[in-house]
Amino acid sequence: MNKDLNKKNLDFFPSPSGPNKELFTALNKTSNLLCEWFSVSEKLDPLANNIKFKFSSPTEEGKNFENLLKEINDLVYSSFNPSNPGSLAHLDPPPLTVSIIGDLVAGSLNNNLLAKELSPSISILEKEMCEWFALKLGFGNKAGGIAASGGTLNNLNALVSARNISGFQSDPDAAFVVSRDAHVSFKKCARIMGLKRENIIIIDTDDCGRMDPLKLENQIKKHLKIGKRIFAVVATLGTTMRGAIDPISEIKKICNMNNIWLHIDGSIGAIFSMIKKQIKGIGDIHNANSITINPQKVLGITKTSSLLIVKNIKSLQETFQTGLPYLDSNDEFINRGELGIQGSRPAEIIKLWLGIKFLGESGIEKILNESIARRKLLEQNLNSQKFDIYSGPLHIISFIPKTLNKIESESWTHNAKKVLLQNKFMLSRPFYQNKFFLRSVLGNPNTQDSHILSLSKLLNEI
């Protein structure tokens, strides 16, 4: 391809003096392609069967946009299809419409949430959005927070802060506590923080998948006695396997007695605190020192959208602030790159802002309530004679035929997953308590009652 062709239909950068007609046309063509993909997503499979897309190296002269559009088309139709009503495997929902628009705006602005000098209005937006969430969660007036690119980062932000505020920064005896059903990424956090493997104190769960408070109390006593410096207890609000909620009030009492920071990993479940008729176990979350909340899950704010809300915003500042000697800083505003692990960050908060404003509190509640109702409908229609069913108060359910041992569970789930995919249902196949399960996450707003009835019928017959 020659240079003329390359430059024919689109400039490298938007022109600062207009008219940018070619960019507008390119955005329209891409929007059209994406809207067409959305419009057939029910007909396509949840997982692309036919991977058309193939990576090819960049050439010397570059490709023109029309040719790239064909490659975009192949990439899109070879992707996971979260809008298909049968996409029920994981916690990744279809994107909220205004959230897609937010991505377009954030990319175009290319502002940097590192510092107010680089994102004058959006840094304030992020601060105020976090404060609004803090208010909704019942935190006090010293509370605030930070957005991060994913829940793992926010859990890490919280643990690093807890260790720092407790004064055990480089102490080889520093330790934290999670339940057996907590998210696997806490192992990763420990490695990053330089903690010994044995300093992740793991507490058994009860029959409902919740941390056992009596065992927690005993383990804390035991570990303090041998010289461990416990800087945090992590309670899970919504476990990966079945959406179980740890007993937060009881855990908080134990933390208070021992002067330990309580972090709630609410990546899955904290958003459900927005429902007016409170879900069992979600009360008292305002008593935590910090909480991770991920609107990128059920609400469909596009990835990534995760907030860490802390009781006292100063705990983040004291932990992460290094000074930014290359920036003009205004004393009464904390640069937001100094409140967490990330420095330069995109204006992701725009997506959350647009999403929340568009849905309104009633829209949020509708989405959350409907996802719970879908889980209940599936649970009611699964044959309880046949299946061991693991669920909780949220939108997640896992199950396995009662009679199977480990090896049988592996082959049953493997075969069942295949049969389901042939019928356009994608479920996941987690390994838990020495068996394979099937799991369904019912956050997909396109899943109708009729789909759930077909799914349960299929499952009962496999």
Add this chain to the structure above:
Amino acid sequence: MNKDLNKKNLDFFPSPSGPNKELFTALNKTSNLLCEWFSVSEKLDPLANNIKFKFSSPTEEGKNFENLLKEINDLVYSSFNPSNPGSLAHLDPPPLTVSIIGDLVAGSLNNNLLAKELSPSISILEKEMCEWFALKLGFGNKAGGIAASGGTLNNLNALVSARNISGFQSDPDAAFVVSRDAHVSFKKCARIMGLKRENIIIIDTDDCGRMDPLKLENQIKKHLKIGKRIFAVVATLGTTMRGAIDPISEIKKICNMNNIWLHIDGSIGAIFSMIKKQIKGIGDIHNANSITINPQKVLGITKTSSLLIVKNIKSLQETFQTGLPYLDSNDEFINRGELGIQGSRPAEIIKLWLGIKFLGESGIEKILNESIARRKLLEQNLNSQKFDIYSGPLHIISFIPKTLNKIESESWTHNAKKVLLQNKFMLSRPFYQNKFFLRSVLGNPNTQDSHILSLSKLLNEI
């Protein structure tokens, strides 16, 4: 607003059975707004003078899209304006056109780079893009990498891996080395990793802002003697203050002698290795164990776009892999959430892929060469009798009148920045070696020679 109004013009989620006309219209209206903003960006100020945007809380019923569009408009026109030709303060360039399109695609797909099951084609794309960069950087065939949401995360990914591979995971004597001019975020990395403050070994720089290899050798000897376990030396390829490049070949020899991991923080400068006529000091980067490269800087891939390339991809796997018990994994493909700190991640790699394919190698080279040429032009036209000038081989330059002491430098830069902003030039005001400076980063492709001549004239006269 009543519920009917709210739902009148846009659904919460794209419809899986079409026609999604309202979403297409909403995307068009937003594209139009953004293209209009781009088209007047030369007339606007680099920093919005008039902050119209004001955050208001979400309401019970939610806002309709037309009303939100007005708020988006206020937000956009209150933002930092990187497309203005005078935006020369920081490392944040205008967005590449196809990169904006990439954000739109990534948001719409909402695929999750955590695992191949959730992003079948894009996980492969990320792997192959990293391998293509590894090849361009001269790394061998065991090399590979990971994308992360920002350079700080990738430097942290590298340091955690270096510590892990060295076997000093929880050792209170673990230490790493940086130069005095390295990025401030390494302090933050040390806190996150639980390293003592004194275990960041800081090496003085020479008159050109480069790490002094003799001092490096002496400091390593001294610290090993007192029992420190040095797991990494970080060389900076492009310092924040003046784009200096540490002497990589000499540092590598010292690392080899002591069996220490060499990480290159190439967040600013590594992309310049793509220029065919090699820049002084960039040779030999392929000898490093790991390197951070940020196409979100000069190339204008929208934030965030940062890669970590490692000599041996297994070092990331061994460091971060925890297993993902809730996912179906394919043995011959490493799930990409297991190669770094982040778990769930957006399909950011699409932006880099589109950018590189669209520019081609010649387009990349053009952008990089022109940014260096702009720095040279400014440097030539600054009065060298008046200014102490700090620069290097890249696109960054800092300066201060020769005669000023610390206090005078503070007031001079403060006033100069104000005068420049009145003339639509935004420079930054870093603090370095006990003085305030003015700094110009010349990565903005909209900055013409005429702008640079006006800028230098202004500066020479202030």
